[in-house]
Amino acid sequence: MNGLFITFEGPEGAGKTTVIQRLAKDFSNELNILLTREPGGISIAEQIRAVILDCDNTKMDARTEALLYAAARRQHLVEKVLPALEKGSIVLCDRFIDSSLAYQGYARGLGIDEILKINEFATQKHMPNLTIYFDVEPEEGLRRIAANNNREINRLDEETIDFHYKVRKGYHLVMEKFKNRCVLVDASKDLESVYEEVKAIFIQTIKENFQK
Numbered sequence: 001m002n003g004l005f006i007t008f009e010g011p012e013g014a015g016k017t018t019v020i021q022r023l024a025k026d027f028s029n030e031l032n033i034l035l036t037r038e039p040g041g042i043s044i045a046e047q048i049r050a051v052i053l054d055c056d057n058t059k060m061d062a063r064t065e066a067l068l069y070a071a072a073r074r075q076h077l078v079e080k081v082l083p084a085l086e087k088g089s090i091v092l093c094d095r096f097i098d099s100s101l102a103y104q105g106y107a108r109g110l111g112i113d114e115i116l117k118i119n120e121f122a123t124q125k126h127m128p129n130l131t132i133y134f135d136v137e138p139e140e141g142l143r144r145i146a147a148n149n150n151r152e153i154n155r156l157d158e159e160t161i162d163f164h165y166k167v168r169k170g171y172h173l174v175m176e177k178f179k180n181r182c183v184l185v186d187a188s189k190d191l192e193s194v195y196e197e198v199k200a201i202f203i204q205t206i207k208e209n210f211q212k
């Protein structure tokens with residue numbers, strides 16, 4: 001049995017990481033779930049993550065940034081995600097290709113299609129079965145980050161509010177481009193409501209793929 005690849009996307013402070021961790025915990029006893037993240041998830045990719053998100057790396061060129069994300073994605077995919085899927089696992093990944101399309105493709109102005117080409121090379125066109133996008137206004141997301149003392153502050157958090165608005169617009173364009181696999185969740189609601197909505201989507205997806 002092939003596994004299931006579910007990715008979770010959203011701008012800074014959307015709350016997706018909290019929801020994913022709870023989802024994995026609630027279903028780990030009955031399903032074979034692998035929880036991972038991008039950039040990161042394995043040693044090489046985590047090292048690349050440290051470079052990308054380092055607040056001191058303000059001189060990083062947009063294309064350099066895009067290529068580093070793609071490199072981390074490639075290593076994470078072949079070393080961790082694909083082997084898990086081959087074993088029939090349900091992989092829950094905090095960010096994947098759509099982040100690059102929204103952040104570097106649209107917000108950095110490199111072009112969604114151009115960044116897609118880079119990432120199709122990196123991933124050999126391997127795409128998620130389902131993508132759940134957490135939508136929230138930039139001000140609200142940044143407010144949540146400021147209020148969360150346990151969250152790392154990275155280079156992207158320090159971008160201008162205009163940049164974060166571009167990220168959100170980029171995500172909406174990406175969601176439309178890949179609407180066959182993308183579902184939008186209103187992440188401005190309270191955490192419990194968001195979690196219940198995501199859980200319902202998750203359960204329905206499991207039924208459609210594993211209980212035919």
